[in-house]
Amino acid sequence: MAERLSAEARNQALSGLSGWTETPGREAIGKTFTFRDFNEAFGFMTRAALVAEKMDHHPEWKNVYKTVDVVLSTHDAGGVTALDIELAKAMNAIAR
Amino acid sequence: MAERLSAEARNQALSGLSGWTETPGREAIGKTFTFRDFNEAFGFMTRAALVAEKMDHHPEWKNVYKTVDVVLSTHDAGGVTALDIELAKAMNAIAR
Numbered sequence: 001m002a003e004r005l006s007a008e009a010r011n012q013a014l015s016g017l018s019g020w021t022e023t024p025g026r027e028a029i030g031k032t033f034t035f036r037d038f039n040e041a042f043g044f045m046t047r048a049a050l051v052a053e054k055m056d057h058h059p060e061w062k063n064v065y066k067t068v069d070v071v072l073s074t075h076d077a078g079g080v081t082a083l084d085i086e087l088a089k090a091m092n093a094i095a096r
Numbered sequence: 097m098a099e100r101l102s103a104e105a106r107n108q109a110l111s112g113l114s115g116w117t118e119t120p121g122r123e124a125i126g127k128t129f130t131f132r133d134f135n136e137a138f139g140f141m142t143r144a145a146l147v148a149e150k151m152d153h154h155p156e157w158k159n160v161y162k163t164v165d166v167v168l169s170t171h172d173a174g175g176v177t178a179l180d181i182e183l184a185k186a187m188n189a190i191a192r
Binding site: 060 | 133135138141148149156157159160161185
């Protein structure tokens with residue numbers, strides 16, 4: 001099982017993850033992705049869903065038209081793990 | 097443009113829409129769909145996204161693993177319109 005990252009390791013990982021920040025009040029990381037329209041936003045979600053399913057690690061996310069709010073944490077570990085960092089990186093790559 | 101439904105018309109439409117209720121504090125309707133797993137939940141979202149895009153009327157929705165929380169309202173009309181009722185019906189049909 002993936003181990004919960006220390007605050008130090010979490011911050012170091014976040015420093016290399018454009019746009020991701022700690023989620024206030026939770027041990028989680030989040031990012032709001034903004035696209036041109038719904039087509040592009042849902043296209044992003046579809047590609048990210050395939051990655052998430054393959055990793056067996058899933059996001060919490062909310063979509064309103066062209067924005068997608070994502071929150072990542074690892075429930076079983078009670079915080080942020082390497083799985084969240086990996087999924088965050090993959091999402092950034094897809095959105096690029 | 098679709099016209100905002102009166103409270104009476106909204107309630108009548110809701111009575112025929114299994115699982116949909118008024119969203120507290122907003123002029124909107126909502127439903128939480130629960131599936132077996134992420135595959136089924138995201139499959140529902142994908143089918144609903146195609147309907148929404150074709151209607152040019154989009155949901156606010158949040159997905160956490162096997163649940164999808166949907167809120168529908170028509171921004172331009174400041175409330176619930178026939179478009180929301182139509183999309184809600186389509187989502188129920190997809191989830192069935």
